[in-house]
Amino acid sequence: MRIHLAVLYFVGQILLQPAWANEGFWTFDQFPSQQVQQAYGFLPTPTWLSHVQQSSLRTPGWCSASFISERGLVVTNHHCIVECLEHLSTLGKNYLDEPFLATKQVEESSCPHVELDQLISISDVTGRIRSATSGLSGTELSDAKKAEITRIESACAPTASERCDVVELYRGGKYDLYKYKRYQDIRLVFAPEYAIGQFGGELDNFSFPRFGFDVALYRVYENGRPVDSSQNYLRWSSSGPRDGELTFVSGHPGVTNRLMTVSQLQFERDTRLIFGLTYYSEWFGLLTEFERKSLDAKSMSKPDLFLAGNVLKLLKGHIATISGKEFMDGKTKTEQELVDRVNHDRRLTDFRDAWSIIDTAVQKLRTVYYPYILVEGMPQRNPLGFQSRLAMMARMLIRAAEEQTKPNNDRLHEYNEVGLPALKQALFNAAQIHEELEIENLTFSLGKLREMLGVDNKFVIQLFQQKSPAELARQLIESSSLANLEVRQDLFNGGYEAIKASTDPMIVVMRDVVDPYARSVRASYEAEVQAPFAQGGEKIARALFTLHGANIYPDATGTLRLSFGQAKAQGSDVLDGSFFTTIRGAFVRETGRVPFLLPPSWHKAKALLNLDLPFNLVTTNEIVGGNSGSPLLNQDAEIVGVVFDSNLSGRASGYLYSAQDRTVAVDSACILEILSKIYSAHDLVSEIESANSRTK
Known part of the structure; x- marks a missing residue:
């Protein structure tokens, strides 16, 4: 891929006035509506933006979704719900091999680990953060910032049905408060077979042409009934986008590093x-x-x-x-x-040390990175040295018990009162834990931990006690009782004394050996890397704002963003230059071998299908990981597709934008065709179509 230097700028043309018309992960409160109008002749109004925002949802596992009916029906990707399918599978039913379809409301099955978050409001709290941290550095800055964030979030979300997150934007240049409505009773309605949800497998990943039916449907419940989503849901287009048509993607891109x-x-x-x-x-x-x-x-x-x-x-x-x-x-x-x-520039005197602050922190990062990534782990990520659900549950239990003995403002951020409902949902997830896989994964990850930290590292010596990674992993997994949900509930409810008294081997090792070291590494990282990164980033952002104004899109942060583009082929992607593939193409692509093996249900219904309907399509919208399941919209805020991947060029989008990047989505008309004619999901199709007839 040829990289244009224009797209490499993090000042000037790229982030301030994007070098390409379709570039940017825009927050809803700073969306460049005038720019869209100039390029495409359509002005997204505040009402339009608010409707799309409140119809969009965030799912666990870095995915996105959206309401599509008045009764809480939600569309996302098949690959975003695999854990739920595993949970629902029984000895007689394997819902990875078979489709799942609830033909009645009573058959809609709970996914206990799933929470969907709906963004209700955004407010600027930059002034409060700056005031609380003014003149501070290092540990003092880190502690003051965490305490103020906890105060802001706690005052914002007084009940378990709400969630408030302070979001750092522009690498410390701005702080916004995002308030969410939390939905925790989520039930699966439909999922196709894994074979078609992931058709093409790893070979087709990050590529186009594609032929994947990467679609799934949830329903949100509240108080035992389908939630009333009549005020904010996205209507379904009976046809996908036309070539060159303006499109929008509303979703939750995870991480970019363009700043x-x-x-x-x-x-x-x-x-x-x-x-x-x-x-x-x-x-x-x-x-x-x-x-x-x-x-x-x-x-x-x-x-x-x-x-x-x-x-x-x-x-x-x-x-x-x-x-x-x-x-x-x-x-x-x-x-x-x-x-x-x-x-x-005399106006920018206070910002001149920004790069030296960051450079010093990078030097510290080089010394602390491996302990941090392997033992503590990045935010919302398991430490790479402990790839084990049981190990992570042990950590959650230990930290929840200890942190709840402290004042709310002094706790680790994820264990404050605002975060506890989500923590409990993760901890009390009833999904099956596979002992054999746990041992395999923990053996591997412990081996990497020992390799990277070194056999002479004091923590490594204390952890392994002359055991091999395989011996330690097997001992911890086989002798632990944490796979039992009731045991986890008892330990959580028993609090600090129960954890202190526990003799469960996984609890003992994580409590006495791992957690003290992990906490020390985290404290060092937050004070000497994270805090100065934010301090230097704030100075750079403020310099940019002074020079060029606020027309800058921030790096992705796993929060709701809106991108715009158009349906457009890359040229070399498809031999005929089309921006879409067809259902017929899936049958042509089939080889009779995994991963190009269509399920029997598709062959059975082939004669009923309109084989020339668009199946998968590409647009120029910006996406990254986290956008999976995002609705692809037209200017009427109708769903014209469901996003599930990008092309090969799009792999670099974490660092830059290229005009060759493409979003890959499943066409909206194709989804209805397949639901109806292959899976006989007539009631679901009727629900989606009847919702479209309501007054807009």
């Missing part, structure tokens, strides 16, 4: 990405061998195998981009241009 400084990018290139590539390559290979052991092993390893393969392919794209001389030369040039402007 990183050169020194931060060098760390990404030299350390984080290389380690990630090695780690996920080895884990993917291990899981590939594991799934060959039996049909059960194949079934239980699918979610992890999908995750490892997806991350691996993404990392390869990141490395190819960030290692390119043109990319880093462009970043270095534009950073130096900004530094020069800051140094010669």
